[in-house]
Amino acid sequence: MAVSMSELVSDLRAESAELTAMIGVLDPASWELPTPAEGWAVRDQISHLAWFDDAATTAATDPDGFRAALPALLSRGDSAVDEIAVAARNLSPRQVLDWFHAARARSLDAFQRLDPRQRLPWYGPDMSAASFVTARLMETWAHGQDVADALGVDRVPSVRLRHVALLGVRAMAYGFAMRGMEPPSGPVRVELTLPDGTPWEQGPEDAADRVSGPALDFCLLVTQRCNLADTSLTVRGETAATWMSVAQAFAGPPGSGRPAGRARALA
Numbered sequence: 001m002a003v004s005m006s007e008l009v010s011d012l013r014a015e016s017a018e019l020t021a022m023i024g025v026l027d028p029a030s031w032e033l034p035t036p037a038e039g040w041a042v043r044d045q046i047s048h049l050a051w052f053d054d055a056a057t058t059a060a061t062d063p064d065g066f067r068a069a070l071p072a073l074l075s076r077g078d079s080a081v082d083e084i085a086v087a088a089r090n091l092s093p094r095q096v097l098d099w100f101h102a103a104r105a106r107s108l109d110a111f112q113r114l115d116p117r118q119r120l121p122w123y124g125p126d127m128s129a130a131s132f133v134t135a136r137l138m139e140t141w142a143h144g145q146d147v148a149d150a151l152g153v154d155r156v157p158s159v160r161l162r163h164v165a166l167l168g169v170r171a172m173a174y175g176f177a178m179r180g181m182e183p184p185s186g187p188v189r190v191e192l193t194l195p196d197g198t199p200w201e202q203g204p205e206d207a208a209d210r211v212s213g214p215a216l217d218f219c220l221l222v223t224q225r226c227n228l229a230d231t232s233l234t235v236r237g238e239t240a241a242t243w244m245s246v247a248q249a250f251a252g253p254p255g256s257g258r259p260a261g262r263a264r265a266l267a
Contacts, residue, residue: 023147111129116129159194159198174251187203189209189211213231218233
């Protein structure tokens with residue numbers, strides 16, 4: 001199936017606008033509210049997105065320069081992401097918001113010029129430009145969920161979740177590999193229902209292992225924003241069950257996930 005870069009960028013723009021509407025009206029105290037990510041306030045979620053938007057623009061416009069700078073960041077290990085957040089805490093909420101707006105605008109402008117098949121470097125394996133933009137949408141949605149949880153906002157899920165779900169499925173082997181586990185050889189059938197009631201399916205119809213349920217629950221799980229026990233997903237088969245325990249749609253080291261009972265109330 002042909003991939004439309006303009007559609008992907010349009011959906012990322014819409015996801016960005018939804019997040020902006022949520023944070024653009026916050027008072028200074030709200031920027032300091034703790035989010036479910038341990039040690040991170042709302043401001044840290046937004047500065048994280050801004051920093052990596054700038055990195056994404058470099059990867060899209062100067063891939064050789066990005067690759068040259070990559071070892072320095074990777075050498076800092078798992079602490080690099082937290083260090084980036086801490087370094088941005090000297091900025092005011094307005095400065096963080098302005099940074100996010102500017103960095104996101106630069107990245108959107110760069111993305112719309114890409115061929116969807118072009119390979120781009122990142123902190124995990126190189127990706128096609130289409131997957132790269134999808135990953136930025138996933139990150140925006142996932143960190144936006146952290147912000148929504150901190151603010152007590154119940155977001156209305158959209159059909160843009162299909163992008164997050166697709167990335168989650170395609171990253172199945174990555175979640176195993178990041179934990180030093182052998183990726184499964186057998187397929188898993190994924191059958192989800194998008195927020196508008198549309199069915200969304202991936203994998204062979206006759207696969208013995210299956211995951212089914214609401215797309216929202218699946219996306220929260222593969223972005224490690226909830227625990228499987230707090231979802232309505234049905235998981236059948238050992239491979240599917242193991243995958244759901246290690247799933248991560250994001251690049252980098254595996255996260256700790258969320259303990260059961262501490263997830264947001266799923267709609």
